[in-house]
Each structure stands twice: as structure tokens, then as C-alpha cells.
Amino acid sequence: MAATTLRRLAGTQVAKSQVKGESRGVISCLRGLRLHQGLRKSSPLSFGRKTAAGNALLCSCDAGEPRGVMDSASFTMGIRGEVHGLRDGGSGAREQSHHWGASSRHPLRCYGVGRAGEGGNSPRRVVFLGTPEAAAVVLRDLMAAAEESKGGKDAFEVSAVVTRPSKRKTHGKVMEGSPVASVASELGLGEHAILSPQSAKDESFLEAMRDIGPDLCVTAAYGNLLPPNFLDIPTFGTVNIHPSELPCLRGPAPVQRAILRGDRRLCVSLAFTVFRMDAGKIIGQKWLSIGSNETSDVALSRLFSIGSEMLVESMPELLSGRAQETATEQDETRVTHAPKLSKEEGVLQPHVMTAKECHDVCCALNIWPGTSVNCNCVTPVKKGGKG
Template identity: 40%
Template sequence: AGSGDKKKLVFLGTPEVAASALEAILDAAEAPNAAFEVHAVVSQPGRPRGRGRSKSGPPPPSPVAEAAMRRGIPEDMVLCPVKANEPDFLQRLRDMEPDLMVTAAYGNFLPQKFLDIPRLGTLNIHPSLLPQFRGAAPVQRCLERGDAVTGVSVAYTVLKMDAGPVLRRVEHELNGDEKHDELLPELFATGAKALIEALPRVWDGTESFDTATPQAEYGDACEAPKTSPEEARMDFMGQNARTLHNKVRGFAGWPGTKAKFEVRKDGGDEGTVVEVKIITTKVVTDSEAGKEAKAANGAVELTKNSMRVPCGGGDWLEVLELQPPGKKAMKAGDYANGMKGSTL
């Protein structure tokens, strides 16, 4: 806090990806001749993490609050309101007279009373090419849809979710195998870099809310609603392999993807149903599998390195990594080798 005529930036964020963005912004603020300081940090209150944490004293601070205090932001300048419309919280922000707010996966709705406070507005790092995938799960929905290109936007915040004009937009080509939990940190890192590079022009007024690009100039908007565990079930007979592969990629980390298989001992008619978490997959054609998926009658092919599952589209989904109930993640080949004498 308080370094003469430096511009005051207040950062809002909560999870690990936002903590990494905060660290990058703090690094920029600590550079010689930096024009700004991180004056305060706002985060959601800490929540219990891991099993049994709720019974063992107060929950730990969020990753963002933890990073802020570790980097020397005074504890009384790390604010953790339950909601961003609390009168005492809003008054504290007004008293700070911030020049700019920056949000990254903060996770709380920002009311107009909040948006009216910073002199230069509020900028948000959003991991999609806005107006595509506005909402809570942009990377998950982008991968689930199988897009060839994604990216990150730095956009001004308005009352309508993720609808403000865009200051920066950086494209990121996809190869078709990226997973949500790997891609998300990468996009936030790119977004933090783009924001930092834009700040000098924001401070001197060259770029502003009024000069930023209205989202309509980039095309039509689409939403990215939260994912749910109910969506995580895989229907091999009802969907093709590419659709299922993209779901595994998009739902990696949370909520994950689960599939049920019937395990039968050789020669047995009765089977037991087992549900496993599917972690890594790839799409395989009939010629690569050496067998027609349609002729498999739903039977899973167990190979030395994987499990091949016939799908409704007449192609195969090769499972490379999975997690059986109550066990750690393992290579599907190891799981298949443990199934000797059984069929799926």
C-alpha cells in the first residue's frame, strides 16, 4: 500500500490459476520504474480442502489470499467478503480510491456499486475468445465442443456476465488432445501477460473502456454453463468416439468422466458392473483397431497397452488411462492385464 503517485490496482481472484496471475502482476509491480502497485487483494473466504478439513479448525485461506500474504500484501489489505455487495466491503474499496480493478476467476457476482468504484474500470482475464463461452466453464465447454482454436480475453467488466468490450484477445491453437486441467493454467498465464503488456496504455488513457472492441464485432455469443457430475457419465453406444474423447478432455480434473462396464468371468453369463473414472483416451478407426466396431457387439477389446471400446458412431475409443474404484489412476493396459480370464 501507499507508494506516492503510483497507480493503485486491486486484484480479485480465488483459485490456484488466479494466484498464478496475481504472482505475475506482483512481479510486474515490483519491477524498477513500475507505474502501479497492487494496493489490495480480494478473494472468496477460505474453504475446507481435503477430507476432514472442516472439523480441524478454521479453513485455510484461498490460494489467492495465501499468495498475497506470502508476497507481502498486509493482512488487513487482503479482503475476503462472503459477497461483493457487502456495504462495509464496498466502503473499504471506496476509501482506497483504486484506479483499476483486475479480476481472474474471482467467483462472486460484482454489483454495479462495485463497478462504479475504480476510476479506470474493472478488467477481467477470461479463458476464452469472447464472446464465445461466456460463463463459468469456458475451457471445459470449448474442449467438449471440439474447437480447433481457443484463447484468452482481457475484457472490461459490465453487469451482464462476460459481456464487456475487449481490450486484448490472444488465440491459442489446439491439437485435439489438450485437457482442461492442463490448458486452464496456460490460458490464465497468457491472459496475465496480455494484461500486463496493456497496462501502460490503460494508465495513460490511450486505451480505455470506450476504445475497447465491442464483443459483437467478433461474432455471436455463446454460453459456457457450469459442468455437473450428472454430465460426466459416458454413453458408449449413444455417442461416437470423438464426442466422448472431447468430453474426457473437457471434464478432466473436475467433474471427471465415468463409465460403467460389465465384467464377466470367461464362460459366465452373469456379470458384475464396475464404474471407473476415464482419464486419458484417443480415437481409433476400424483399420487401426483391425476390427469393425459395429461387429464387436459392445464387447471391449483388451490389449497390452489399452482398452478399446466400440462406440455408437461405428468407431473405437481407446482408453489409455483410468482409475478403478478405490484405487489410484493407472494405465489401462495394466488394468486390462489384471482382468485375465474376464471379459468387459
């Protein structure tokens, strides 16, 4: 009954979608519908008849109380496939609605349904978050892939870039933007599309993200913790390129920690982002062997390049929601951590460290903090004799 009503109201032919739950017929006809862009996660929907405005449909977030009118944006789903509801405030939203079995405790879930846009062919919106030079490589590859995708069924665009704020140059007053910000400008993104919040928790930043309405967010060495109310925004979630074999070496310094312990076979993972650090489901992993003298900056660049290739290859699955179903949970029994580095770790202690250990410290910490030698540990040589 509800599915028939939706088809009649939408007046559009809809494609099949993979659906879990009892309301397959209802969800299958949502692909062609367009909704208000102020979508709220996990809110059950109810639909009514056409309004006087024309093709608009009514939506309700709670049983018996229509809250908004579908208009220019598209139907979306949450990170786990929840059907999104609408914010308050749609004109003419007090008409009677027809409910189809969703509740606030058990929201309807659907899979494989996403932003339809104008005519169902508008490109998906992707927001990239990153800061250092290694992340800039990923942005270049992502934007090149977006350009190549134009006109195809898997078309997407990089709608915005988020990076850390500009830093003051050493011993100067000139503010210097991040490598990612520089590449974004070079590739034609306007200043309005390059965001540099002090914190991802800033409400003004979160509101800007809601206005963008991304289908997917991609992070690569962004360097800022993403709160739950950010992770709720993108339709198909947020994915991260992490340079380690997750669940091993979760944290901010995985490559440096790996080299410090003598590893020469490294890994990069593509994984979904959850509020726990680097604990999301794994989409894919690839390995890289490095030379005995390879430094962390070179290894990072190579790993992010490989991760970028893996990301681009996965975009069709990520932007259709299929990746959520095929990604694998991490084995919590194998978890290790890669905590932040300290300046003290860069001090070589020749009297207690082997030559190889000193060598590995120099390779691992060449980006920051660098290395120095503790000269107090060297036994002085007496004149005219042995020390």
C-alpha cells in the first residue's frame, strides 16, 4: 500500500535497491525521490500526498506529526543505512500523512540507495580532509579521478577540502597554508570550498558541512579528531587512509613506530572512520617493502600513494553503500598502538643503543623531532693514553 502510494506520488520509475527489513517495496521506490537537504540521521519517515506547491511530498519525523516538505535535495541514508528524516519547518507541512511502520526505536534501514540529484545523474559530493604533503598526493589523485568520472554512472566531485589552519612561518609573520590547501587552490577550488576550522567540533564548521551535504568524506593525515556529529553528516560515511596494517599500530605515528622497531615491510589500510581511533571496518589493505635506509617521509609518501590508488578503485562501492556491507571488522585481539612521538625519543644514546637501533631512530624520526646525540654518555679520552 505505502509503496504504491509513493510510486503514484513520485510519478517516476525507480530502480531496484538492496534492502533489509520488511519495507522492501517502500524503500525500492525511494531512489527517484528528492528530499530536503536538511536530513537528520536515524529519523523515521512518513509520507503524505502532494501539496498545493506541486510535486512536494510530506515527511514526518515522529508518528502523526509531519515535520517538513521534500524539495530540492535528494534521498540519503546514514552510515549504517538508516533512512534519514527531515528538519522542522517545511511549508504546508501540516497535512495528514501516511505512515509505513518506522519508529524512533527501530528506524527503517536500506542499502544501496543514495543521492539522486537532478534527474538521478548529478555527481556524488565528496569532501576531502587532509593536511601534509603526503595527503596532497591523495587529493590530486582524487580530483583527477573525479574529472575522469564525469558523465558516468559513478560520477563524483570534490565539493570541498578541509585542512588544518595556516601556520606562521618560523621567525616570521607570514602565515603559510598547508600543502593540501595549496594543492586545492592550484586545482581550481575556490576559497569558499577550502575550510580550515580550528576544531572539527566548531558548530560553524559542522553547519557548513551540513550545507554541503556530502555523500562521502575522505581523510588522509588530517590531524584533527572527528566528533560523532561530524561522522553523522556524510551519507555513506567517512573513510580514512591509515598507513599501517590495522588493527596493528592504531594512532598518529604508525610509520615512525614501525621503522623504530625495525620493520621493513609496511602496510596501508583503507577503513571506515568511527569515533574510536582507527577502529572502523577495513575496506582493503596493501603492503610495501622499503629499503634499509628509507626514511619515514619517503615511506609515508609511497604508502599514501598506494592508499590513494586503493581509494580511487573503491569509489564506486563507497558511493553506492556496497562497501559498508563488504568491509570487515577489525580483530580486537591484535590491536597495538602508535602513540605520538616525543622530542626525547630523538636523542641517541650510543652507550645503551646498538648501531642498528641508532640507525632506525635516524630513519624514523627525520620528519620530527629529528635526532641528536647525548654527548654526556661518551667516555673522555685521556691525553697520552687510552680512555
